[in-house]
Amino acid sequence: MPFIPHTEEDTGEMLAAIGVPGIESLFDEIPKELLIRDLDGIPDALSEMEISRLMRARAAEDSGLLCFIGAGAYEHHIPAVVWDIATRGEFYSAYTPYQAEASQGTLQTIYEYQSMIASLTGLDASNASLYDGASALAEAALMAVRANRGTKSRRILLAAGVNGTYRKVAAAIAGSQGLTFERMPLDGRTGTSDFRALGDEREPPVAVVVQQPGFFGTLEKIHEITDLAHSRGALVIAVANPTSLAILEAPGSWGEQGADIACGEGQPLGVPLSSGGPYFGFMACKNALIRQMPGRIVGRTTDLDGNPGFTLTLQAREQHIRRSKATSNICTNQGLMVTAATIYLSLLGQEGLARVALTSCRRTEDLVEMLCTIDGVGRLFDGPHFHECVLRLDRPAGPVLDALAARGILGGFDLSVTNPELGNALLVCATETKTEADLESYRDALRDIMSSI
Amino acid sequence: MHEPLIFEKSRRGRRGYAQAPAGRDECTVPTEFLRGDRPMLPEASELQVVRHFTRLSQQNFSIDTHFYPLGSCTMKYNPRACNTLAMLPGFVNRHPLGPERCGQGFLACMHELQEMLKAVTGMKAVSLTPMAGAQGELAGVAMIRAYHVARGEPHRLEIIVPDAAHGTNPATATMCGCVVRELPTGSDGDIDLDALRRSVGPNTAGIMLTNPSTLGVFERNITEVAAIVHAAGGLLYYDGANLNAILGKVRPGDMEFDVIHMNLHKTFSTPHGGGGPGSGAVGVGTRLMPFLPIPIVGKREDRGNPPYFWLAEEHMPQSIGRLSGFMGNAGVLLRAYVYMRMLGRDGMRRIAEFATLNANYLMARLEQAGFELAYPGRRASHEFIVTLKRQSKSLNLTAMDVAKALLDHGFHAPTTYFPLLVPECLLIEPTETETREMMDRFADAMIAIIRDAETDIQRLKGAPYTMPVRRLDDVKAARNLDLAWKPA
Numbered sequence: 001m002p003f004i005p006h007t008e009e010d011t012g013e014m015l016a017a018i019g020v021p022g023i024e025s026l027f028d029e030i031p032k033e034l035l036i037r038d039l040d041g042i043p044d045a046l047s048e049m050e051i052s053r054l055m056r057a058r059a060a061e062d063s064g065l066l067c068f069i070g071a072g073a074y075e076h077h078i079p080a081v082v083w084d085i086a087t088r089g090e091f092y093s094a095y096t097p098y099q100a101e102a103s104q105g106t107l108q109t110i111y112e113y114q115s116m117i118a119s120l121t122g123l124d125a126s127n128a129s130l131y132d133g134a135s136a137l138a139e140a141a142l143m144a145v146r147a148n149r150g151t152k153s154r155r156i157l158l159a160a161g162v163n164g165t166y167r168k169v170a171a172a173i174a175g176s177q178g179l180t181f182e183r184m185p186l187d188g189r190t191g192t193s194d195f196r197a198l199g200d201e202r203e204p205p206v207a208v209v210v211q212q213p214g215f216f217g218t219l220e221k222i223h224e225i226t227d228l229a230h231s232r233g234a235l236v237i238a239v240a241n242p243t244s245l246a247i248l249e250a251p252g253s254w255g256e257q258g259a260d261i262a263c264g265e266g267q268p269l270g271v272p273l274s275s276g277g278p279y280f281g282f283m284a285c286k287n288a289l290i291r292q293m294p295g296r297i298v299g300r301t302t303d304l305d306g307n308p309g310f311t312l313t314l315q316a317r318e319q320h321i322r323r324s325k326a327t328s329n330i331c332t333n334q335g336l337m338v339t340a341a342t343i344y345l346s347l348l349g350q351e352g353l354a355r356v357a358l359t360s361c362r363r364t365e366d367l368v369e370m371l372c373t374i375d376g377v378g379r380l381f382d383g384p385h386f387h388e389c390v391l392r393l394d395r396p397a398g399p400v401l402d403a404l405a406a407r408g409i410l411g412g413f414d415l416s417v418t419n420p421e422l423g424n425a426l427l428v429c430a431t432e433t434k435t436e437a438d439l440e441s442y443r444d445a446l447r448d449i450m451s452s453i
Numbered sequence: 454m455h456e457p458l459i460f461e462k463s464r465r466g467r468r469g470y471a472q473a474p475a476g477r478d479e480c481t482v483p484t485e486f487l488r489g490d491r492p493m494l495p496e497a498s499e500l501q502v503v504r505h506f507t508r509l510s511q512q513n514f515s516i517d518t519h520f521y522p523l524g525s526c527t528m529k530y531n532p533r534a535c536n537t538l539a540m541l542p543g544f545v546n547r548h549p550l551g552p553e554r555c556g557q558g559f560l561a562c563m564h565e566l567q568e569m570l571k572a573v574t575g576m577k578a579v580s581l582t583p584m585a586g587a588q589g590e591l592a593g594v595a596m597i598r599a600y601h602v603a604r605g606e607p608h609r610l611e612i613i614v615p616d617a618a619h620g621t622n623p624a625t626a627t628m629c630g631c632v633v634r635e636l637p638t639g640s641d642g643d644i645d646l647d648a649l650r651r652s653v654g655p656n657t658a659g660i661m662l663t664n665p666s667t668l669g670v671f672e673r674n675i676t677e678v679a680a681i682v683h684a685a686g687g688l689l690y691y692d693g694a695n696l697n698a699i700l701g702k703v704r705p706g707d708m709e710f711d712v713i714h715m716n717l718h719k720t721f722s723t724p725h726g727g728g729g730p731g732s733g734a735v736g737v738g739t740r741l742m743p744f745l746p747i748p749i750v751g752k753r754e755d756r757g758n759p760p761y762f763w764l765a766e767e768h769m770p771q772s773i774g775r776l777s778g779f780m781g782n783a784g785v786l787l788r789a790y791v792y793m794r795m796l797g798r799d800g801m802r803r804i805a806e807f808a809t810l811n812a813n814y815l816m817a818r819l820e821q822a823g824f825e826l827a828y829p830g831r832r833a834s835h836e837f838i839v840t841l842k843r844q845s846k847s848l849n850l851t852a853m854d855v856a857k858a859l860l861d862h863g864f865h866a867p868t869t870y871f872p873l874l875v876p877e878c879l880l881i882e883p884t885e886t887e888t889r890e891m892m893d894r895f896a897d898a899m900i901a902i903i904r905d906a907e908t909d910i911q912r913l914k915g916a917p918y919t920m921p922v923r924r925l926d927d928v929k930a931a932r933n934l935d936l937a938w939k940p941a
Binding site: 001002003004005006010011013014015017018019020023026027028029030031034035036038039040041042043044045046047048051052054055056057058059060061062063065067069071072073075077079081083085087088089090091092093094095096097099100101102103104105106108109110111112114115116118119120122124125126128129131132133134135163165166168169171172173176177178219222245246247248249250253265272273274275276277278279280290296297298299300301302303304305307308309310311313314316318320321322323324325328329330331332333334335336337338339342343345346347348349350351352353354355356358359361362365384386401402405410413432 | 455456458459460463467468469471472473474476477478479480481482483486487488489490491492493494495496497499502503505506507509510511512513514515516517518519521523526528529530531532534536537538540541542543544545546547548549550551552554555556557558559561562568569571572573584585586587588590591595598619620621623624625626627628629630633670671673675676699701702703704707708718724725726727728729730731746773774775776777778779780781782783784785791793794795796797798799800801802803804806807809810811813814817818821831832833856857860865866871885886887888889915917920921922923924925926927929930931933934935936937938939
């Protein structure tokens with residue numbers, strides 16, 4: 001019986017202490033007709049050796065490809081220390097830190113994490129994380145509606161570069177509370193938002209969301225959009241890539257007043273791609289909005305002896321206290337991922353993270369230059385980009401990507417899936433994990449494919 | 454002993470030199486987009502970082518180090534193989550947007566997990582995408598709403614929630630634009646059926662139930678409850694937080710539930726990680742199948758193509774939509790898959806049997822030692838409630854005091870002050886992976902604490918004494934908010 005330690009002797013003595021003849025008696029309050037005899041559809045148990053073999057075979061099926069896909073999840077080098085320590089039993093199998101005295105390790109880690117996110121975003125306070133970047137945007141939108149007392153609007157206006165899946169998730173989560181999500185038009189030349197209409201609109205939105213860098217890798221005029229949004233009484237929600245914050249302007253410094261809320265996907269900070277999750281969403285805000293922020297928050301305080309210690313605070317916002325009046329139904333934070341991110345940021349520091357950002361941008365630019373020497377491949381947008389760029393192909397990207405995959409290269413994200421209006425467009429990303437030789441492999445394979453199809 | 458912050462150990466210019474690119478590449482981004490300041494991240498050597506976080510970890514209680522009888526949390530052993538295998542390079546390095554053809558190994562695990570979860574719950578279809586229990590609840594209530602709207606009954610906005618329910622239940626109902634109707638629980642722990650009959654009507658969207666309930670007892674009238682709610686046109690939502698009590702013995706689908714969420718980080722032993730990540734897979738009956746959140750793994754039979762593929766918007770036009778950026782907490786799902794494969798059919802039936810045996814044994818020991826049970830006439834499910842209301846009057850001893858004193862005895866406290874119905878309560882769930890000796894030691898510690906309370910209550914109220922910190926000033930924490938380190 002895997003993981004169950006009882007011997008027959010144990011069981012017998014325990015049943016005697018309870019005063020019942022058998023384990024089945026303990027289920028005598030359950031209506032007989034509900035008790036099942038057997039579990040169909042569940043295979044026989046596998047030993048650890050057998051399941052290991054199966055999983056290794058399955059994992060090997062999916063291995064060995066050179067990845068140039070970004071589109072919301074980014075491959076960066078993760079130091080060995082990060083997961084060695086994050087998977088220590090004391091972190092891995094610890095519970096939510098409700099009993100603070102028994103959880104100072106977790107609580108202090110989260111406090112340090114909050115400090116780092118606050119600093120990266122240039123805002124006053126961070127929470128202990130949300131599930132992922134997409135749901136963090138949904139929560140940020142709900143938060144903006146609660147916080148922006150100056151308007152009854154429930155319109156959220158999204159910049160053109162906001163990840164399309166994030167919009168879908170925000171609508172699925174927040175739509176039933178009357179929020180609507182609209183998009184600014186995309187300037188087809190620059191790949192950034194045409195935000196002029198924000199100044200003309202009769203009924204301003206309750207919040208404007210700007211993603212920097214945008215989904216296409218391009219860089220928005222964040223100062224102008226922020227000031228314009230604020231002048232119309234809207235709050236500004238920044239969706240940021242955390243690696244980019246090592247070098248890009250912090251949301252807290254956008255425009256005259258700074259963005260009000262910053263959120264985004266924390267995966268690039270020491271969390272592996274892992275087929276899409278678990279990741280974590282970060283969120284930070286100005287002081288004035290702290291009590292509207294969802295999720296757990298850790299605060300530093302003192303104990304009975306006057307020594308410093310950490311504890312969950314402002315719990316009156318949360319579901320276990322406020323129930324139907326809570327800021328959100330969220331219970332969990334992504335504790336393990338936050339632990340990993342905190343260790344990652346501690347190892348890299350500002351200089352290390354900046355180098356990751358700079359090298360990733362450099363690699364992408366190098367890749368784009370190389371690929372554009374191939375007939376039929378060019379840049380789609382003018383203007384600067386971060387560590388992703390959209391290429392224009394003279395044919396649909398799908399078959400090209402299939403041919404590249406057959407050669408062990410995942411060439412990028414086919415934008416015809418999400419943005420058919422862009423034509424034959426391919427979003428490519430090269431991070432610091434890619435060498436010169438990797439880029440050359442891609443170029444050589446693509447040149448071959450483009451000339452032969 | 455307080456461990457200084459990593460910032461306090463930092464020195465300008467230090468970092469983990471092996472970890473970032475060797476050179477500082479020239480910036481390809483124009484200056485107008487760049488920040489002018491330096492973010493305040495730590496500046497420490499790799500060894501400093503290793504020591505810091507290792508020492509922090511040593512300040513935690515965890516399942517790997519301590520008995521953790523937290524009611525409703527199911528703190529069972531997290532098998533190491535689940536972690537090792539979920540983190541195999543082929544899984545951990547795979548980009549979520551990679552082609553399906555290059556993800557068949559992963560997709561096979563996900564599909565089989567969907568099938569196994571259907572089998573243990575008796576539901577007709579499963580979506581693995583919700584990233585936590587609360588998100589599973591959100592999906593469940595959203596599906597119920599979508600169902601009523603699709604049938605032309607958008608006015609059905611009332612969700613009935615027992616007063617003993619977990620806080621996420623009413624919070625979720627509100628998030629979905631619904632109105633909560635609270636239902637009283639009877640003194641024997643079952644739902645008040647007459648109150649239920651009065652609560653249902655033409656505006657009823659559904660009821661959210663946990664079974665066994667948060668009171669640790671089985672809802673004996675569940676068949677009647679289902680009939681009443683269905684007759685009124687409402688649907689039944691099952692909060693699977695307590696699934697460990699009935700796994701392999703009873704299936705929620707057989708209890709006429711229309712939708713269930715499972716907490717994979719409870720019942721299926723994925724790690725709690727200091728507060729997450731969880732996973733709140735949802736299962737549905739026939740009525741709600743069209744509305745499941747996407748994406749879901751499908752399997753095709755034709756030989757020409759790889760068998761596994763994602764079902765998304767085009768296959769499920771009535772879906773309530775996407776709840777995550779990709780497909781949910783894949784790594785957590787892999788861990789749950791490995792766990793279920795290692796238990797197999799027989800192992801899964803054992804879970805409920807031994808979780809229930811352990812809870813009833815510990816309950817008997819504590820009752821025999823003089824502790825008062827909240828529901829003395831009832832069987833424990835996988836958990837049970839002790840109330841200290843008598844001792845709080847006679848000794849001024851609170852559940853909080855007992856919880857803190859337990860820490861000094863080397864046990865994490867049970868859940869305290871939940872459910873809200875029972876005064877000064879401890880909700881105790883040993884789980885099936887604990888030995889009989891551990892439970893005996895816990896019972897002995899509880900007895901010792903009462904003795905200490907009778908001898909010197911003031912000293913006891915100062916517990917814990919042996920932890921890295923004494924009791925913390927929560928009031929000060931909320932009043933003088935210190936949520937982020939700032940340099941002096």
